[in-house]
Amino acid sequence: MVTIYGGAAPAPSMPGLSLGGDSGYPREGRITIVLFFNGARDDDLSMVDTVISLREEFKEDVDLVGVHCPRFPAERDIRRMTALLECSGVDFPVYDDSSKSIRKSYLINGWPATVVVDPKGYLAWAKEGVIPPEILRPVIKTMQRTARVVGDIKPSEQQRFKGTELNMLPVRLALFGERLVILDGKSNRLIFLNLSQDGLSASIERSIGLGRPTLSDVTGFYCSQDRVFIFDRRGRKVRIIDLKGKELGTFSGNGNPALLAGPRSFGCPKGGVCKDGLLYVASAGTHQIWVQSLSGGGASPFAGTGRPGMDDGPPSLATLGSPEAIISDGRVLFISDSYSNSIRWIDTASGMVRTLVGEGPFLYGCRDGIGSKALFQRPMGLCINEGILYVADSYNDRIRGIDLSNRQAFTLYGSKKWQRLFCPSDVAVRGDRFYVADLGSGRIVHFDKKGGEPEILDIVGLN
Structure with a gap:
């Protein structure tokens, strides 16, 4: 998918969050990076590092949302994964996709996978696998420039990952x-x-x-x-x-x-x-x-x-x-x-x-x-x-x-x-x-x- 802006298909809505954070993504007026990943796999966590750095680079215009894809049955346990994600440096809202419904709606066959949704809520870019920032950065930059010219960006703060209420992990x-x-x-x-x-x-x-x-x-x-x-x-x-x-x-x-x-x-x-x-x-x-x-x-x-x-x-x-x-x-x-x-x-x-x-x-x-x-x-x-x-x-x-x-x-x-x-x-x-x-x-x-x-x-x- 290489449309960059104004994609033909609207991004599917997501259910309420169950791993910490707010809901209602993707949000209108925001460029949204959706990362499909597993919180216990090192390749996936390297993508977490990449998208966090890009979010900080474009934080005025970009939301970052995760979709957790369990590999083991034990990873369907919300409390277990919340603790593991917090220890892995995840600081953005994460949806649990134990039912695979989000992956199916976004046509994701493997992970890690990265999807970019434009400010109008349309699917604009997607790629599976580990992606270097040099590939993803131009996508965000081009979309940001276009969105600002047409006035589609709405300034907004994004809530971060809530994590556990434990005193120690x-x-x-x-x-x-x-x-x-x-x-x-x-x-x-x-x-x-x-x-x-x-x-x-x-x-x-x-x-x-x-x-x-x-x-x-x-x-x-x-x-x-x-x-x-x-x-x-x-x-x-x-x-x-x-x-x-x-x-x-x-x-x-x-x-x-x-x-x-x-x-x-x-x-x-x-x-x-x-x-x-x-x-x-x-x-x-x-x-x-x-x-x-x-x-x-x-x-x-x-x-x-x-x-x-x-x-x-x-x-x-x-x-x-x-x-x-x-x-x-x-x-x-x-x-x-x-x-x-x-x-x-x-x-x-x-x-x-x-x-x-x-x-x-x-x-x-x-x-x-x-x-x-x-x-x-x-x-x-x-x-x-x-x-x-x-x-x-x-x-x-x-x-x-x-x-x-x-x-x-x-x-x-x-x-x-x-x-x-x-x-x-x-x-x-x-x-x-x-x-x-x-x-x-x-x-x-x-x-x-x-x-x-x-x-x-x-x-x-x-x-």
Whole structure:
């Protein structure tokens, strides 16, 4: 569709919003960008970044509206997706399209997809896929110029995404000595907690704000001695701060173009781990694991072709989907892959990539078993304790365990009605006690290894 202005067909109306924001879009007198996307897919979130930047560039004349397209059944849960969208930096009204009715009315077959509606309410331009701003900007600029000449623009403020009413949205957590460190996606900050001796309560030692514009969508962190590595998805960078929040440096991921056959930098870094003087980065946007020397210099892909998939093999042939969390037992790397619903592992000596558990990108569920017999649904945070790899199985609302000696996956917590978790995003172990970032409920839950009733961690001074 390339009409730019005065399209032949009026834009279909949309139902009332159910994910936060006002209603009545598209609005007369406004250029409206309609983005069809999934809030848990990295390609889609890159389009979110693009359209937000364009809205700010043309904010006097442009409205931005999202249509959320669920991929998993769990993504039809409004409360779950509201929390996830807020953590992903979405700040515009979003319609839920679990029924696919909006996609059908706009003739959208795949997403992400971008539709532009002119101020008279007519469909003017549409394109599926990831679109660079250089393509979309001229469309908006031409439409803006025409609309202003004919007087069709009506100045108006657009309401932003309302988000949840929770005080905190714990995206990631990790034990750092006797501290429990939380990445709060609600306030975009790191919270350092001093745990009590029994581990049942905690007090805030310090809170480090990460709210600068270039750090507006932090997806992970890694504490190492006196430094913290901050993984900035929107900025496509890894930033280094000290324990007081002072910035020490930046890894941009820029490698030597002569040595790289594929992507030239980090794409949506989600997490990382330090090992033997190297920082291994889960680069979800390029479907790879990257490696960066802590002494500086250029970064380079360590494993993965850059094509999404679930192929095992040497680093130049193996494929990864969307690596989320990455940890090490000192010998190998373990990676949660939310695209293929699997847990992968990499031998750092040879770079060989293997699948620990999981059956494939489109095979998901909640099933215990050995290796490929086990099913997960969007695995997120990881931790290791006494030969067991623990997984925050977010869309199954459970904490799962994998015995590394035999690849047996089992359900540790969440299978009983009184073991209530809602979209757990990370897990950590201290002695006999587990701590869970219960993202959807906005709290830290803890329980002992015997599987007792969950308790909410009492955090003194949290606001």
